Amino acid sequence: MTMTLNRVSVPVIVDEGKCIADKGCTVCVDVCPLDLLAIDLLKGKAYMKYDECWYCLPCETDCPTQAIRVDIPYLLR
Amino acid sequence: MSNIIAEVDVLVIGGGTAGPMAAVKAKEKNPAAKVMLLEKAHVKRSGAISMGMDGLNNAVIPGHATPEQYVKEITVANDGIVNQKTVMAYAQESFNMINQLDRWGVKFEKDETGDYAVRKVHHMGTYVLPMPEGHHMKKVLYRQLKKARVEITNRYMATRLLLDEHGAIAGAMVLDTREGTFGVIRAKAVILSTGAAGRLGLPSSGYLFGTYENPTNAGDGYALAYHAGAELSGIECYQINPLIKDYNGPACAYVTGPFGGYTANSKGERFIECDYWSGQMMMEFYKELEGGNGPVFLKIDHLAEETISNIETILHTNERPSRGRFHEGRNLNYRTGMVEMHISEIGLCSGHSASGVWVDEHAATTVPGLYAAGDLACVPHNYMLGAFVYGKFAGESAAEYAAGRTLAPVDAAQVAQEAARVLGPLNNAEGFTPTQVEYKLRRFVNDYLQPPKVSRKMEIGLQRFAEIGADLPFMSATNPHELMRAMEVHFIRDCAEMAARASLYRTESRWGLYHYRVEHPEKNDADWFCHAQLKKNAAGDMTCFKRPIEPYIVPLDDAEKDAYNRMRIVKQAAVA
Missing domain, CATH: 1.20.58.100 (Fumarate reductase/succinate dehydrogenase flavoprotein-like, C-terminal domain)
Incomplete structure (x- = not known):
């Protein structure tokens, strides 16, 4: 179908220097209640794939390397 | 086509609060039963309490409250429209459940003698038990699921229930939300514990996922029950909550009230007698919000420093912990300013109001083999502890129903x-x-x-x-x-x-x-003075009808009946 590209600033920010998805970690992807995160297989890093965040924080809290920061979505900030 | 992915005795749909309890209790009731817990997210962090909860809102603890008092309070808070038997069943089991959770490792606030430190928030009785370390609730439940050997299936959603030729439960039809494949789970009994219909109204920010309830809770169970022919009740009794303006968490008067915080108007004055969430309270909140003294605030800036830092610790680590960074972004400090509040979008939720799938005191719906517990099951003002208690009832009832039955044939x-x-x-x-x-x-x-x-x-x-x-x-x-x-x-x-x-x-x-x-x-x-029920009739149309209220088992006197209608503070005229 016809696609458009609307840029948004996403609330879940991954520090790629700290993220250890390339070592097989998928904790943030597993715990997200809305299933919004994914691993970029080329980079081996987690990222926010869908902009549907509830800013509930399990991804940030459970990340073993503190690589995630969750901002309040801009519309609500 | 053969797309049967599992055959179980009891299928629990929804692994948030009531669901894990139901699954564990079904296994305890019949250890030989095959019990599957189906979850749209991951059971470790799913549902309304993904980040825990800061307290019990409806603890019925001997010495502080009796089941009879609690039944009265909820009957009045819900304007008389309750099946008291269901509320009584909850109230009588409430204390056992608190002790069960305590044994499982949930940390409740206790006083110096080791007794539960119950606080007053409701209009009449005393029922609030803080859990300052309640953020570990899901871990406690997960451990019990593993111990009970419940089969957990994450990242699946049920799309419709499957019925046999007599209209009884035969299983559920499900979608693998990671693979996009469709399948059938055959089950002798099904428990619905999918939470509120929280993605119904649009938050005033316009942000689709900024809802009070976990937005995964899209009303799945309400629709599943409806299409299976179950009766729903009190749907017109919406859930509307007082929240922080632009943020989807309460400010929160339940936590701060016992410390001296209160809901105020723009002048910093109290205008409601009681911060317990009821429709009557929300009406006064709405009037003040829209009136000349609006908007509405939570006032805690008059409290002592150690009290405020204590409140901050509780509010910024539990239930909606991103609250702290929201306030930071708006440059709000509890010490120097009041928290601006607003009303939430509408939703359906019996945990907070009374809109839900009709259940009796055993958590049975009107469809044979179908049980319901938690925010979607119509037991008014049931909250988290009610979800646990009805989860237990549902698990035990479903295990009993399934015992000795065979799987119904699948209708292709x-x-x-x-x-x-x-x-x-x-x-x-x-x-x-x-x-x-x-x-x-x-x-x-x-x-x-x-x-x-x-x-x-x-x-x-x-x-x-x-x-x-x-x-x-x-x-x-x-x-x-x-x-x-x-x-x-x-x-x-x-x-x-x-x-x-x-x-x-x-x-x-x-x-x-x-x-x-x-x-x-x-x-x-x-x-x-009756329940208003809703169901799909034989022709497939949505119909409404009345269901009489069962005679009260705890009678109310006239003064009590009116208690929640006197929410607004009436100022005494100054004596000349």
């Missing part, structure tokens, strides 16, 4: 029809995106259903919902995630129609703001 026609509905959006190369349809649908919910309720508006709303219903088969999904959202839009649309029809049916006002009908502003006990 039902499965084929559902497979076509569910997988349709993947086959539509062109079409509406689920996000666009959802946004429009939920905007209409706000435009036409939000109280004050106006008949003509709700009728127009029904027309719009029907038109959106016709659009649904033309949604397109490019991946399994979008397909999950598309199926949720179906649930949300069903809930919107239920909300409109149930609200139009009850031609009186009741429960304060929850069901304030402008053309019928008074409560009318002569015609409407």
Whole structure:
């Protein structure tokens, strides 16, 4: 179908220097209640794939390397 | 076609709060039973309490409250429309459940003698038990699930229940939300514990996922029960909560009230007697919000420093812990300013109000083999502890029902029809995106259903919902995630129609703001002292009907009946 590209600033920010998805970690992807995160297989890093965040924080809290920061979505900030 | 992915005795749909308890209790009741817990997210961090909870709102603890007192309080808080038997069953089990959770390692606040430190928030009795370290609740539940050997299936959503030729439960039809594949789980009994219909109204920010309830809770169970022919009740008694303006958490008067915080108007004055969430309280909140003394605030800036830092610790680590960074972004410090508040979008939730799937005191719905517990099961003001208690009832009842039964044959026609509905959006190369349809649908919910309720508006709303219903088969999904959202839009649309029809049916006002009908502003006990039920009739149409209220087992006197109608603080005239 016809696609458009609307840029948004996403609330879940991954520090790629700290993220250890390339070592097989998928904790943030597993715990997200809305299933919004994914691993970029080329980079081996987690990222926010869908902009549907509830800013509930399990991804940030459970990340073993503190690589995630969750901002309040801009519309609500 | 053979797409049977599992055959179980008891299938629990929804692994948030009530669901894990139901699954564990079903296994305890019958260790030989095969019990499966199906979860749309991951059980470790799913549901309304994904980040824990800061306290119990309805603890009935000997020495502080009796089950009879609690039944009275909830009967009055819910304007008389309760099946007291269900509330009593909860109240009598409440203390056992607290002790059970305590043994499992949930940390409740205790006083110096080791007794539970219960606090007063309700209008009449004392029922609030803080859990300052309640953020570990899901871990406690997860450990019990593993110990009980419950089979956990994450990232699956149920799309319809499967019925046998007599209309009894035969299982559920499900979607793998990661793979986009459709399947059937055969079950002798099913427990619905899918939470509130929290993605119904649109938050005033316009942000689809900024809802009070976990937005995964799209009303799945309400729609599943409805299409299976179950009775729903009190749908017109919406959930509307007082929240922080622009943020989806309470400010929160339950936590701060016992420390001396209170809900105030722009002058910093109290205007309600009691911060317990009831429709009557929300009505006063709404009037103040819209009036000349608005908006409404939570006031705690007058408290001592150690009290405020204690409150901060509780509020910024539990339930909605991102609250702290929200305040930071708005430069709000509890010490120097009041917290601006607003009212939430509408939803359906019996945990907070009374809109739910009808259940008896054993958590049984009106469909044989179907049980319900938690926010979606109609036991008014049941909250988290009620979810645990009814989870226990549902687990035990379902295990008992399943024992000695055989699996019902699978009706291929039902499965084929559902497979076509569910997988349709993947086959539509062109079409509406689920996000666009959802946004429009939920905007209409706000435009036409939000109280004050106006008949003509709700009728127009029904027309719009029907038109959106016709659009649904033309949604397109490019991946399994979008397909999950598309199926949720179906649930949300069903809930919107239920909300409109149930609200139009009850031609009186009741429960304060929850069901304030402008053309019928008074409560009318002569015609409407009854439950208003909703179900799909034999012809497939949504119908409403009355169900008489069972005689009270705990009678109320006239002064008590009126207690929640005197919410507004009346200023005494100054003595000359």
